[in-house]
Amino acid sequence: MRWILGVLLVLFAAVAVALLLMFNHGNVAIFWPPYRVDLSINTAVVLLLLLVLGLVFLIRAYRQITSLPRRVKQHREQRYRERALQAFRDATVALAEGRFARAEKQAQLALHLPEQGGPAALIGARACHGLRASERREAWIPRCAEEFGLRDQAALLAADCAIDEGDGEAALRALDSLPPKTARQVHALRLRLAALDLTQQWKPLLPVLAQLERRQMVSAQSAQAMRSRAWRHLLTHAGSDPAQVKAVWRQIPREMSLEAPVAEVAVEAFRRAGDPGTAAQIVERLMRQRYSARAVDQYAAFAHLTSREKLQAMEQWLKAWGEEASLLSALGRVCAEEQLWGKAESYLRESLKRDDTPATRLALARLLEQTARMEEAAGLYRQAAHQPRATASSNPAGAASIEAPTGLIAGPTALAGASGGLAGGGAGGAPQGHVSGANG
Secondary structure (H helix, E strand, C coil): CHHHHHHHHHHHHHHHHHHHHHCCCCEEEEEECCEEEEEEHHHHHHHHHHHHHHHHHHHHHHHHHHCHHHHHHHHHHHHHHHHHHHHHHHHHHHHHHCCHHHHHHHHHHHCCCHHHHHHHHHHHHHHHHHCCCHHHHHHHHHHHHHCCCCHHHHHHHHHHHHHHCCCHHHHHHHHHCCCHHHHCCHHHHHHHHHHHHHHCCHHHHHHHHHHHHHCCCCCHHHHHHHHHHHHHHHHHHCCCCHHHHHHHHHHCCHHHHCCHHHHHHHHHHHHHCCCHHHHHHHHHHHHHHCCCHHHHHHHHCCCCCCHHHHHHHHHHHHHHHCCCHHHHHHHHHHHHHCCCHHHHHHHHHHHHHHCCCHHHHHHHHHHHHHCCCHHHHHHHHHHHHCCCHHHHHCCHHHHHCCCCHHHHCCCHHHHHCHHHHHHHHHHHCCCCCCCCCCCC
16 A cells, blocks of 8 residues: 555656646756857756766765775674574584584684673583593683683683582682672582582581572482481591580581481490490480481490390380381390390391391300300301391491301300300290390
């Protein structure tokens, strides 16, 4: 519709001009001595219009000719720009696809566009890291920081690459160069957490983990596992200094201190520090909340407690948690210490039925040896020696107590008193599924 109106408007203008020229009878005289030119007014107007159009054409042609080098340069720059943009897109896609060699090549081409040079350099550094070309990567990263001004991004990339290579110290150095605002960002905190985990710096790891957990950037399960591992390492590294062990233990939250892995390591730490009383209290508090086989073995090994005290506590645990194999085995060993041979044998055989471990076999073999049943004891020794290693590893505390058979043979005094022990404790064995008093 619009072009029809335009055509009509042009036609109307042409008709108007024709009518105007039809009734215009004027003349134009041009004197150029000794010449004189007479023209009608219409011819003069047409010639004047042609002159103007000719001048406009000449001016435009002159401008086009003089601007030709500049336009050629702009065209070339536009082509370079388009190629650089396409190379940047190709580099991004190639990096995502894992085609690191192509990504590095396209990133090099993308540097022709200055405004995208920094991101292209980051892609090139990441591609070199994927190719394990550390020398080229170390050339790209400083270029990002110095030439393109992406210092924070270069530091984060350097830290990420160092963590991937297992160099936590280099990652921490790169992260320490970040300004405080960038260091508080989620990605920087994640990298710091991984670097602290690699370098086993457990004390500064805990606040970083708390920040990420508050922002819901780490799952509760993963945070709990990492926090438990950190506290266990801190307790282990406390050494044999009682004050240091107690200081670490006081810092552990109550709910975390009731976790079996943490409590078990705490028991060992207090034992090393010469505080078995606190270690025993930790085991008793843990066993009121949840069952732990290793804690039971640790409790049975306490030398500052009498066998009757151990039996009293373990019988309560047996009522609370049922006939667990490790608990029955520990009860058997403690009963053997009290020379309650019948109860000890009953507990150990019931434990073997539930979980056949070398530690329980050796304890039963020792008991049989002390009661002068040498042939049966020797058979148990042989069975324990030929038992698969995987079974032995299922009970770390028990496996640690395995010794050579010669070291487990009782002395002459114990063998001499074996008959009396059998008479006193053989009939006092507790029936399976029921626990009697410590005195049988």
